[in-house]
Amino acid sequence: MTVADPVASPPDAPTDDAEAAAAESAPSPVLVHGCATSDSGGQLVVHPTREQYLDLLRHLLDDGYVQCLDVFGVDYLLHPGRTLPDGIAPERFEVVLLLINHSARTRLRVRVQVPVADPTLPSLFTLWPGTEAPERETYDMFGVEFTGHPDLTRILMPEDWVGHPLRKDFDVGAIPVQFSEGHTAPPKRPA
Amino acid sequence: MTATGSSDRVILSETPFLTSEGEQEMRPRSELGPDELLREVGSVLRMSEAEVAALAQRVVEPSEDQTMIINMGPQHPSTHGVLRLMLELQGETVLRCKPIVGYLHTGMEKTGEQLTYLQGPTNVTRMDYASPLSNELVFSMATEKLLGIDGDIPERAVWIRMLMVEINRMASHLLFLATNGMDIGAVSMMIYGWREREIVLRFLQKVTGLRMNHNYIRPGGVAADMPPGWRDDVLELIDIITPRLVEYDTLMTDQPIWRERLQGVGVLTAQEALALGATGPILRSTGVAWDLRRDMPYLRYDEIEFDVLVGSYGDCFDRYAIRLNEVRESMRIVRQILDRMPKGDYRIQDKKVTPPPRGRINESMEALIHHFKIFTEGFKVPEGEAYVGIEGPRGEIGCYIVSDGSARPYRMHIRPPSFVNLQTLPHMMRGGLIADGVAVISSVDPILGEVDR
8 A cells, every 4th residue: 555646646547457457566465356455444445446336336245245334425625645555546535335244244445536527426226225315415415426326316405505515615604693782793714 | 404604505496396395305106106116115125127016006096186295294293303204195004205304404524524533522422412422432432543542442441431331322212212102102101211311311410410412432531530439329220220111011011002003013124124224223123133232342342241132023112122121231231340340540541632630730831731732732643544333222323534634533424323224214104004104203213413413
């Protein structure tokens, strides 16, 4: 694992060949269904590309990961330099899945990079119907669209809300405080 | 819901199909047909479209004048807060149900990014307000994992955490028993349940200073040691609750009326529960023996004896019985903790995380500065990401933190058990009566503060 530099590495996702080559040259590549992995405090994390995403998850479901506990996003706009396995180019958004295998008693985390220019991912509704609400939340909060989702509408914010609040460029708002004398304190915004 | 950053907000009331209530509305059956059914039932049960179409014909004749779509909630006493259900009814029978949430959304995950790791527990504790200590515990454990001190927490702190979380689980389940009774018509049960819960909360107040929203479990340990005489308080608590649970059995479990109301109502299969991501008592009621305390032990649960309770029918009665008996299991765990509570520190003596003791501040300038720095700037947490999941009273509650090396989480996400569990509602309510629907909502035991965050 190396620290992926967003400047040095091309912004486009690498091809499968490049990734396979990178994985082979690594000292001890642990691949899960051909996808790069890393270790996070003892938990296995799989980093598929967007092309590998759906295939990987189909295989994982067959492997016994019968429950997808959660789907949520992270916006790495202000924190671009982060540790990713070789061959995985950092993008602004990352969607994280939590899978659990009850019979083997193992957890697995899937982190997939989603570029801001085309924030789409295939929906996992047909694999784990329980991802319906979490995917809607991820769409609501980050604007990542899940293609094939049966009902991709906002879930927590009002329907007519503009913007996706958990994006890092979405300001934290403040409500003006009204004092008894009639004057109003300006809303404080963090720097 | 308050519009923050009002300049960003545009009212689209002119747009067709976008009422003030928004697009989340349940559409009329005539517009949907088998697609909706495939989504609602077929995907979960892995049925083919042909099977779903066959099912659709069996269920109901889609005739406009026979069915109606009504709202249940958000202001309805049995929706446990501000849950809104859109129900399509044919007479008294529920044909479809769509839960609509978000009325309590206050952006707590965004708030979590503005607070330091020391302030974090004050935020997460308000999510699932019926089991605040589980939220604090999972946030603290994720922070400790990032700090790399998860193995260095003093033994006493670990056991205090276990004790407090189990006592909180009792309070949470007693609240469920109260509201479940109220929803189903055993109104006196409401009074009894609240009364017993208050006894438990009184103990929590004695230890933490607050009935709820404790901010007691913090990264590095707990906020304060157990007060003098806490052992007697716990024993007294158990002595009071144990016979009261027998009274509940007399009042409810053995009552034919109670059983009639719950048995066979809101049945969920194990396949459905797993597919929908349900955890906790809902998953266990379908016969899946999965409890993180036993299956992926954290704290010192692997050194303690307790049973994982499972149901066999997956109905409302199983969920009720599991929670009732989990109170007993929690008391069993608490008794073992009383026997084994070690002596020692209640928080880690890591100068980075723990402020200096009060006495030192009065004597030493450095200690004062150190104290000031920890409470104003907070402590820096190394870069990385971590997820920790524990067994809360409602299922797996988890915390995912991304740190960019600063004193505030870059991203803090709570895996909310109630939010995911709510997806089982349409399946359990399908084909039942409205009155049974109330029992079903109650048996999911959602906490809307945590659903909406």
